[in-house]
Amino acid sequence: MKRTAVFPSLIRDIRKYWAIFRTQLVNSLAYPLDLLSRSFSMVLFMWIFAQLWRTTYSASGQESIAGLSLNDTLWYLMMAETIILSKPRISTQVAEAVKDGSIAYNLNKPYNFILYHFSVSFGDSLLRLVPNALIGSLVVWRLAGPPPATRGWPLVFVAVLAALAIDFCINAMIGMLAFITEEIRAFEWIYAKFILILGGVLIPLDFFPEWLKTAALSLPFAYTTYGPARLFIDPDWDRFVTLISRQGAWLLVCGGILALIYRKGTSQLAINGG
Amino acid sequence: MLAIEVQKLRKVFQTKQKAAGLKGSLRALARPDIKSVEAVRDISFEMQNGELLGLIGPNGAGKSTTIKMLTGILHPTDGNALVLGKVPWKQRRDLAYKIGSVFGQRPQLWYHLPAIDTFLLFGKIYELDDAVTKNRIGFLSEAFEITHLLETPVRKLSLGQRMRCEVAASLLHKPELVLLDEPSIGLDVVAKQRIRDTIKQMNAHEGVGVVLTSHDAGDIEALCQRVIIINHGKIIYQDKISNLKRHYLTSKQVDVRFAEELTAPPTLPGTDVIKVGRYGMKLKFDTQNIPVAQVIATLAEAGNLVDVTISDPSLEEVIRTIYEEADKL
Numbered sequence: 162m163k164r165t166a167v168f169p170s171l172i173r174d175i176r177k178y179w180a181i182f183r184t185q186l187v188n189s190l191a192y193p194l195d196l197l198s199r200s201f202s203m204v205l206f207m208w209i210f211a212q213l214w215r216t217t218y219s220a221s222g223q224e225s226i227a228g229l230s231l232n233d234t235l236w237y238l239m240m241a242e243t244i245i246l247s248k249p250r251i252s253t254q255v256a257e258a259v260k261d262g263s264i265a266y267n268l269n270k271p272y273n274f275i276l277y278h279f280s281v282s283f284g285d286s287l288l289r290l291v292p293n294a295l296i297g298s299l300v301v302w303r304l305a306g307p308p309p310a311t312r313g314w315p316l317v318f319v320a321v322l323a324a325l326a327i328d329f330c331i332n333a334m335i336g337m338l339a340f341i342t343e344e345i346r347a348f349e350w351i352y353a354k355f356i357l358i359l360g361g362v363l364i365p366l367d368f369f370p371e372w373l374k375t376a377a378l379s380l381p382f383a384y385t386t387y388g389p390a391r392l393f394i395d396p397d398w399d400r401f402v403t404l405i406s407r408q409g410a411w412l413l414v415c416g417g418i419l420a421l422i423y424r425k426g427t428s429q430l431a432i433n434g435g
Numbered sequence: 436m437l438a439i440e441v442q443k444l445r446k447v448f449q450t451k452q453k454a455a456g457l458k459g460s461l462r463a464l465a466r467p468d469i470k471s472v473e474a475v476r477d478i479s480f481e482m483q484n485g486e487l488l489g490l491i492g493p494n495g496a497g498k499s500t501t502i503k504m505l506t507g508i509l510h511p512t513d514g515n516a517l518v519l520g521k522v523p524w525k526q527r528r529d530l531a532y533k534i535g536s537v538f539g540q541r542p543q544l545w546y547h548l549p550a551i552d553t554f555l556l557f558g559k560i561y562e563l564d565d566a567v568t569k570n571r572i573g574f575l576s577e578a579f580e581i582t583h584l585l586e587t588p589v590r591k592l593s594l595g596q597r598m599r600c601e602v603a604a605s606l607l608h609k610p611e612l613v614l615l616d617e618p619s620i621g622l623d624v625v626a627k628q629r630i631r632d633t634i635k636q637m638n639a640h641e642g643v644g645v646v647l648t649s650h651d652a653g654d655i656e657a658l659c660q661r662v663i664i665i666n667h668g669k670i671i672y673q674d675k676i677s678n679l680k681r682h683y684l685t686s687k688q689v690d691v692r693f694a695e696e697l698t699a700p701p702t703l704p705g706t707d708v709i710k711v712g713r714y715g716m717k718l719k720f721d722t723q724n725i726p727v728a729q730v731i732a733t734l735a736e737a738g739n740l741v742d743v744t745i746s747d748p749s750l751e752e753v754i755r756t757i758y759e760e761a762d763k764l
C-alpha cells in the first residue's frame with residue numbers, strides 16, 4: 162500500500178499521534194452528560210475547602226498564612242483539584258490491557274505503545290480540564306472573589322501540560338507493573354496518597370514545615386500539582402522557568418524509567434487467555 | 436515465495452500455582468510454586484504467499500500463542516520465524532505495516548465510536564494518504580456489506596456486524612498477510628458464512644494470504660487450502676484439506692428409506708447399524724472393508740428403496756480421530 166512519502170518520519174509520527182489524540186477527544190464526547198456531571202464534583206470539593214480554610218484563617222486571626230491569603234489558597238486548591246480531577250485512570254487502563262490481553266491490539270500496530278497511551282491520555286485530560294476549570298472557577302469566584310492574577314495563564318497552561326505528562330509517566334509505570342504483579346491497586350492507592358499530601362492537593366506545600374516542604378519539592382509529585390497551582394496564584398517568569406526546568410528533568414527521569422519497564426515487560430509478556 | 440517460515444518455535448509460560456484455601460495462599464506467599472507450561476512445542480511449518488492456511492485445534496492447543504508470536508506480540512522461548520521476511524518480535528513495527536490481524540475476542544474498533552472513526556484513525560496510523568483511505572473504506576464497505584453500518588456506534592452493532600467491521604479494519608492498509616484468530620467465535624451460521632465469503636473474496640481479489648485459527652472445523656473446511664492441526668502445542672497433522680479428507684474420509688454413512696415396512700432388516704457383515712426403523716435404516720461402514728456398491732446392492736435386495744443418502748463424516752469427526760490417534764502416541 163502506498164504510504165505518504167512527502168513527509169519526513171517525524172511529521173508522519175506527529176500526524177499519527179495527533180489523530181489518536183483527536184479520536185480520543187471525540188470518544189470522550191460520546192457521553193457529554195457524564196463528562197459534565199463529573200465536573201460538578203468540583204462544586205462540592207471547593208465548597209468544602211472554602212468552609213475549611215475560612216475557619217482556619219479565622220481561627221489563626223491572620224490575613225495570610227505563609228504568604229498566602231484565603232483567596233490565594235482557594236484559587237490554588239481550585240487549580241490543584243482541576244488537575245487531579247482531569248487525569249484519566251491510565252494506570253488502570255494499561256494494567257487492564259496487560260491482564261486481559263487487549264495489549265495485543267496496541268502492540269501489533271505501527272506506533273509506539275507508550276506514545277499511543279500518552280495521546281489517549283492527553284485527549285482525555287484536556288477535555289476534562291476545561292469544564293473542571295470553568296466550574297471550579299465559577300464556584301471559587303463566588304465564594305472567595307476574583308482570581309489573584311490572569312496574566313500568567315498561558316504559562317500555567319504550559320506547566321499544566323508538563324504536569325500531566327509527568328503524571329502520565331508515573332501512572333503508566335504503575336500500570337506496567339501489571340507485567341510483574343498483575344494487580345496494581347495497592348500502588349495506585351499509594352501514588353494517590355503521595356499526590357494528595359506531597360503533591361500539595363490537600364494542603365499547599367507552603368504551609369508545611371520547611372524541612373518537609375524541601376523534601377516534597379525534591380520529589381516528582383510536587384511538579385504534577387503544586388507547581389502549576391502555585392504558579393497560577395503567583396505568576397512570575399522566574400518561577401515559571403524554575404518550574405518548567407524541574408518538570409523537564411522529572412519528565413526525562415520518569416520517561417526513561419517508563420521506557421525501561423516497557424522494554425523489559427514486553428519481552429516477558431504472557432497474554433492471559435492464550 | 437514464502438510468507439511464513441517457522442522453525443522449531445517454542446513458547447514456555449511461567450505460571451504461579453496456588454493450593455486452595457487460606458493455607459494455600461499463605462504457602463504461595465512464602466514459597467511461590469512456579470510451574471512451566473509449554474504452550475508451543477517445537478513447531479515448524481511454511482506458508483506460501485497468498486495461501487489460505489488453517490490452524491486448528493482445541494482450546495489451549497497453542498494456536499493463539501503461535502499467532503501472537505507470528506505477529507511479534509510474544510517473544511518465543513526458542514526457535515526462529517520469518518514473516519514476510521521479518522523476524523516478528525524484533526521487527527514488530529515494520530511488520531505491522533504489512534500484516535493485519537483480528538483477535539476474535541479482543542475488539543480493535545473503538546467501542547463508543549462509529550466504525551468509520553476507527554477506519555479513519557487506522558488510515559493515519561498506517562500512514563495512508565487521506566484519499567487512499569477514503570477509497571479503501573469505500574471498497575471494503577461494499578465488499579463486506581457494511582456501508583449502512585459505518586456511522587453506527589460499534590457498541591450498537593450485533594456481533595456478526597461487528598466482526599465484519601473488525602475484519603474490514605484489518606484489511607484497510609491492504610496487508611500482504613492477515614492473521615485471523617477465531618474470527619467466527621460466537622457467530623451464528625449466517626454470520627459465519629458471510630465472514631467466510633468475504634475472506635475468500637479478499638483472498639481471491641487481492642491475493643492476501645490468510646492464516647486462520649479456529650476450533651470450528653467448518654471454518655477451515657470452507658476456507659482453507661491447507662490445514663495444520665495442533666494439539667498440546669504440537670503439530671499433529673499438516674497437509675492439504677483434500678488429502679486430509681482422502682486419508683481420513685474412508686468411512687461412509689448410508690441412510691435408506693423403503694417403500695414398504697421392513698419385515699426383517701438385512702444383515703450386512705462389515706457394517707455398523709446405527710438405527711433401524713419400520714421404513715428405513717441407518718448404517719456406517721469403512722469402504723476399505725466393504726465397497727459402497729455392495730452395501731447399496733444388499734439394501735436394494737431387502738426392499739423397494741425410495742431414498743438413499745450417502746454422507747462423509749464431518750471434518751470435526753476426522754479431527755477427533757486424529758486427536759485420539761495423537762493422544763495414544
